[in-house]
Amino acid sequence: MAKKKLVLIGNGMAGIRAIEEILQLLPDQFDITVFGKEPYPNYNRIQLSKVLQGDTEIKDITLNEWQWYEDNGILLYPGETVTKIDKQKQVVYTDKGKETAYDHLIIATGSNPFMLPLPGADKEGVTAFRDIEDCEKMIDASKNYKRAAVIGGGLLGLEAARGLLNLGMEVDVIHIADYLMERQLDHAAAELLQKELESQGMNFYLEKQTSEITGKKRVTGLKFKDGGAIPADLVVMAVGIKPNIALAQESGVEVNRGIVVNDHMETNIPNIYAVGECAEHREMVYGLVAPLYEQGQALAKQICGMNHQGYKGSVLSTQLKVSGVDVFSTGLINETADTKSIKVFDEWQNTYKKILVQNDKLTGAVLFGDTKEGTKLLSLIKKGANVQEYLESQQAGDDGESVVAAMSDEEIICGCNGVSKGTIVSAIKNDGLLTVEQVKGKTNASRSCGTCKNLVSDLLTDTLGDEYEADTKESICACTDLTRDEVVAEIKEKGLTYSKEVMNVLEWKTEEGCSKCKPALNYYLGMVYPQEHEDERESRFVNERLHANIQKDGTYSVVPRMYGGVTNAEDLRTIADVADKYDVGMIKLTGGQRIDLLGVKKEDLPDVWKDLGMPSGYAYGKSVRTVKTCVGAEFCRFGTQDSTGMGIQLEKKFEGLNTPHKVKMGVSACPRNCAEGGIKDVGVVGLDGVWEVYVGGNGGTDLRKAELLVKVKTQQEVLEYTAAFLQYYRENASYLERTSHYVERVGIEHVQEIVNDDQLRAELNARMDQALSVYQEPWSHVLESETTLKDLYQKVTAK
Amino acid sequence: MEQRTVGKVLIGNYEDLPVSLGKAVVVDDKELAVFRLSNGKVKAIENKCPHRGGVLSEGMVSGEHVFCPLHDWKINVSDGLVQAPDEGCVQTYKTTIEDNKVYVEITDQ
Numbered sequence: 001m002a003k004k005k006l007v008l009i010g011n012g013m014a015g016i017r018a019i020e021e022i023l024q025l026l027p028d029q030f031d032i033t034v035f036g037k038e039p040y041p042n043y044n045r046i047q048l049s050k051v052l053q054g055d056t057e058i059k060d061i062t063l064n065e066w067q068w069y070e071d072n073g074i075l076l077y078p079g080e081t082v083t084k085i086d087k088q089k090q091v092v093y094t095d096k097g098k099e100t101a102y103d104h105l106i107i108a109t110g111s112n113p114f115m116l117p118l119p120g121a122d123k124e125g126v127t128a129f130r131d132i133e134d135c136e137k138m139i140d141a142s143k144n145y146k147r148a149a150v151i152g153g154g155l156l157g158l159e160a161a162r163g164l165l166n167l168g169m170e171v172d173v174i175h176i177a178d179y180l181m182e183r184q185l186d187h188a189a190a191e192l193l194q195k196e197l198e199s200q201g202m203n204f205y206l207e208k209q210t211s212e213i214t215g216k217k218r219v220t221g222l223k224f225k226d227g228g229a230i231p232a233d234l235v236v237m238a239v240g241i242k243p244n245i246a247l248a249q250e251s252g253v254e255v256n257r258g259i260v261v262n263d264h265m266e267t268n269i270p271n272i273y274a275v276g277e278c279a280e281h282r283e284m285v286y287g288l289v290a291p292l293y294e295q296g297q298a299l300a301k302q303i304c305g306m307n308h309q310g311y312k313g314s315v316l317s318t319q320l321k322v323s324g325v326d327v328f329s330t331g332l333i334n335e336t337a338d339t340k341s342i343k344v345f346d347e348w349q350n351t352y353k354k355i356l357v358q359n360d361k362l363t364g365a366v367l368f369g370d371t372k373e374g375t376k377l378l379s380l381i382k383k384g385a386n387v388q389e390y391l392e393s394q395q396a397g398d399d400g401e402s403v404v405a406a407m408s409d410e411e412i413i414c415g416c417n418g419v420s421k422g423t424i425v426s427a428i429k430n431d432g433l434l435t436v437e438q439v440k441g442k443t444n445a446s447r448s449c450g451t452c453k454n455l456v457s458d459l460l461t462d463t464l465g466d467e468y469e470a471d472t473k474e475s476i477c478a479c480t481d482l483t484r485d486e487v488v489a490e491i492k493e494k495g496l497t498y499s500k501e502v503m504n505v506l507e508w509k510t511e512e513g514c515s516k517c518k519p520a521l522n523y524y525l526g527m528v529y530p531q532e533h534e535d536e537r538e539s540r541f542v543n544e545r546l547h548a549n550i551q552k553d554g555t556y557s558v559v560p561r562m563y564g565g566v567t568n569a570e571d572l573r574t575i576a577d578v579a580d581k582y583d584v585g586m587i588k589l590t591g592g593q594r595i596d597l598l599g600v601k602k603e604d605l606p607d608v609w610k611d612l613g614m615p616s617g618y619a620y621g622k623s624v625r626t627v628k629t630c631v632g633a634e635f636c637r638f639g640t641q642d643s644t645g646m647g648i649q650l651e652k653k654f655e656g657l658n659t660p661h662k663v664k665m666g667v668s669a670c671p672r673n674c675a676e677g678g679i680k681d682v683g684v685v686g687l688d689g690v691w692e693v694y695v696g697g698n699g700g701t702d703l704r705k706a707e708l709l710v711k712v713k714t715q716q717e718v719l720e721y722t723a724a725f726l727q728y729y730r731e732n733a734s735y736l737e738r739t740s741h742y743v744e745r746v747g748i749e750h751v752q753e754i755v756n757d758d759q760l761r762a763e764l765n766a767r768m769d770q771a772l773s774v775y776q777e778p779w780s781h782v783l784e785s786e787t788t789l790k791d792l793y794q795k796v797t798a799k
Numbered sequence: 800m801e802q803r804t805v806g807k808v809l810i811g812n813y814e815d816l817p818v819s820l821g822k823a824v825v826v827d828d829k830e831l832a833v834f835r836l837s838n839g840k841v842k843a844i845e846n847k848c849p850h851r852g853g854v855l856s857e858g859m860v861s862g863e864h865v866f867c868p869l870h871d872w873k874i875n876v877s878d879g880l881v882q883a884p885d886e887g888c889v890q891t892y893k894t895t896i897e898d899n900k901v902y903v904e905i906t907d908q
């Protein structure tokens with residue numbers, strides 16, 4: 001029998017979910033073709049908020065990889081728009097001139113963002129927030145522009161605003177109502193929310209209507225109806241969506257607000273169905289995935305010819321995906337004449353809860369601050385539970401039991417995908433699932449908005465007990481279940497001495513590890529046995545193996561050591577000569593006050609080093625990099641101490657030290673802190689008669705202010721405390737953990753306690769001295785070794 | 800017409816290849832990454848990551864895989880396939896060892 005031809009228009013969340021459901025019910029029964037306007041495989045639109053907020057990346061939000069389409073024999077036409085449906089001939093036509101016949105046609109075209117028809121709305125710098133393209137536009141804009149205005153203080157607008165803040169923009173939110181998220185929250189919760197968001201840096205204009213977007217080619221600001229105006233160089237419109245029904249309408253399918261469907265997701269035209277945000281069911285159009293997935297289930301059964309109840313509509317719940325803010329609401333949100341409410345407002349903990357009761361039945365809830373009860377309330381409200389049941393369940397929950405343990409099996413854990421506790425628990429048991437990732441793969445729970453991840457994890461703990469605990473610890477990498485601490489302990493206990501042995505004895509899952517654990521093990525071994533461990537060059541990342549920094553084109557950069565950033569005319573002349581001789585691409589000053597020669601060919605590296613005759617500046621290593629210094633007392637009119645001298649001493653002492661991640665230092669001679677010690681791993685500030693040592697600062701990816709470790713009197717003490725701190729960090733941090741993360745994790749007080757203990761400090765210093773005793777200047781070392789030169793630096797040309 | 804080498808090309812002595820590391824080898828207009836794996840086998844692939852052209856011979860080698868030095872893509876040196884979640888492949892070349900000499904087979908394509 002020939003397979004039935006199934007065509008899907010719209011490669012989005014609802015349509016593909018329906019296809020997944022169909023494949024589960026009847027694999028191999030249909031020839032499936034999918035047309036998608038966007039040039040990507042199906043991705044998780046919801047996570048765009050997280051992409052914008054920097055929690056994840058576009059490449060990580062794909063729901064169905066290209067391979068999935070292939071594996072399931074689905075013909076996908078990405079970047080292709082269906083322009084016409086011939087409902088008589090049962091054929092669809094695309095903008096690329098394709099014609100495809102169908103037996104069943106699913107329209108899942110989603111929505112379009114609603115763009116206010118304001119004067120100026122077509123200017124450059126005005127965008128919606130709907131798809132990857134919008135998201136990229138905003139990220140790009142944040143690189144060149146400063147001020148963003150978000151029109152719309154609903155869910156989407158606030159998530160966009162938070163994202164733009166994270167991207168470093170100043171953000172104004174313009175909202176037409178007198179409080180935020182007025183469709184999901186009551187006044188009280190909205191005010192708490194506003195306060196919280198203001199403290200995160202958002203600025204609000206409530207009860208404001210925009211009348212015009214100003215600017216020439218690109219937007220420069222907004223004007224309001226009431227006469228006010230604000231500057232803006234990016235405008236995001238998040239004022240709502242409208243179902244994308246044009247294609248259906250033009251093709252003669254009945255539409256109202258959306259494409260009208262019955263409980264079987266059928267339109268008025270035979271063999272044409274609609275699902276998702278474009279569909280209108282019982283006069284409701286939905287804009288969240290949970291109902292769309294329920295529709296998908298009904299639709300799948302319908303197309304597969306199974307008996308089913310049909311889709312009956314959904315109870316909605318919303319959560320705001322802004323870090324540091326927990327908001328939940330479902331059902332009825334505002335009091336009416338015949339509702340009673342349970343309200344708890346805890347000003348101290350800043351939490352708010354309101355539950356609405358109508359004729360003894362739960363009908364709605366708003367939570368702020370603490371949303372743990374959200375899923376429970378949602379399922380109670382869905383089944384029309386009595387208020388008594390809720391109150392009893394609350395008491396049960398108070399006995400220190402975990403929230404999930406108190407839940408009944410029918411209770412929904414993942415709202416988006418409608419996955420109940422029972423389903424998850426039996427999947428964990430029957431399929432031997434061990435991780436949240438596996439539960440997601442099997443049951444879909446936490447696959448969409450991700451807010452229920454914690455509950456899923458709790459369920460794993462609950463169901464598996466200690467077995468799961470063992471699995472949630474952060475292992476070094478996928479090659480082992482052991483954590484960093486366990487591995488280091490085993491190395492010491494069992495006296496393991498080289499990486500392969502570690503992997504072998506500790507039963508690594510891969511034979512030779514991966515790019516994560518290899519360098520980590522090599523580091524740990526060197527840290528535990530500073531004098532005995534033989535560095536494993538094959539476990540070193542290229543930069544550390546070759547002692548130069550690889551560039552994107554495969555050339556390298558060379559940075560000679562320049563203690564404290566101080567140089568002299570002779571060295572500069574030598575550097576200039578070398579640059580000429582080897583034709584370097586660019587000479588540049590680094591952020592750490594050094595000179596960088598970029599674009600050196602690998603084969604030339606040894607000669608470049610020989611001609612320079614200077615030590616390696618270690619600009620490539622997980623190692624002490626540079627000590628940046630200010631001019632200090634010798635020349636500066638504010639200087640109180642010899643900052644350059646101090647910096648040179650530090651750099652000479654710690655030169656070549658292997659550390660879990662790079663370590664940058666700065667020494668200044670007064671609080672003006674010209675060497676920027678506040679954002680260094682170790683920042684030293686000289687005051688009159690006192691040196692302050694700060695640690696754990698970072699000026700890079702995760703900006704963090706260094707914290708004061710200690711104040712001391714002499715240069716000797718600066719060296720001693722710095723050594724104690726660095727050694728303690730070396731011994732306890734995970735490989736690739738910067739001091740900023742490490743100090744944040746263990747707390748500055750803890751570190752202070754250690755280094756202020758005279759005995760511990762002395763011991764740490766002794767171990768540091770050991771570690772430093774094996775330092776060999778790497779460039780000259782390479783030049784001395786014929787084999788290293790041959791193995792690593794010489795190119796082979798076949799004859 | 801550009802020069803083409805078809806057939807077996809000698810690229811050097813087996814011992815001259817460093818263990819568990821890659822080596823860039825230029826054969827006419829092609830650059831190969833040749834790996835001497837810890838299991839003794841020698842593998843050759845094109846020396847260019849399908850992502851952004853990273854020099855694969857400088858990657859970290861683990862078992863039958865090399866990790867690109869630029870962005871850590873993981874590539875199988877036997878079949879040339881990029882490992883999930885990334886996608887793609889690189890050209891592989893057959894290698895033979897005779898009398899301690901390593902040859903690669905360059906095919907005309």
Ligand SMILES: Cc1cc2nc3c(=O)[nH]c(=O)nc-3n(C[C@H](O)[C@H](O)[C@H](O)COP(=O)(O)OP(=O)(O)OC[C@H]3O[C@@H](n4cnc5c(N)ncnc54)[C@H](O)[C@@H]3O)c2cc1C
Pocket residue numbers: 009010011012013014015035036037038045046047048049080081082083108109110111129130131156159244247275276277278286287288289290292319321416449
């Ligand atoms: C930033 C953001 C955050 C969100 N957060 C949440 C949340 O936390 N929780 C939640 O439940 N929901 C959230 N949503 C909403 C959720 O993403 C949508 O409800 C869901 O994606 C709708 O699925 P759909 O398949 O109906 O539409 P879509 O996912 O939009 O898919 C429709 C697809 O069809 C394509 N298409 C349209 N016309 C044609 C044509 N003629 N030919 C071919 N292709 C066509 C479109 O380009 C689109 O790719 C969020 C949305 C956004 C934008």
Ligand code: SF4
Pocket residue numbers: 630631632633636637638639640643668669670671672673674675
């Ligand atoms: S930190 Fe103080 S002493 Fe050092 S250069 Fe700046 S102003 Fe002068």
Ligand code: FES
Pocket residue numbers: 848849850851852853867868869870871872
């Ligand atoms: S170039 Fe190879 S991973 Fe990016």
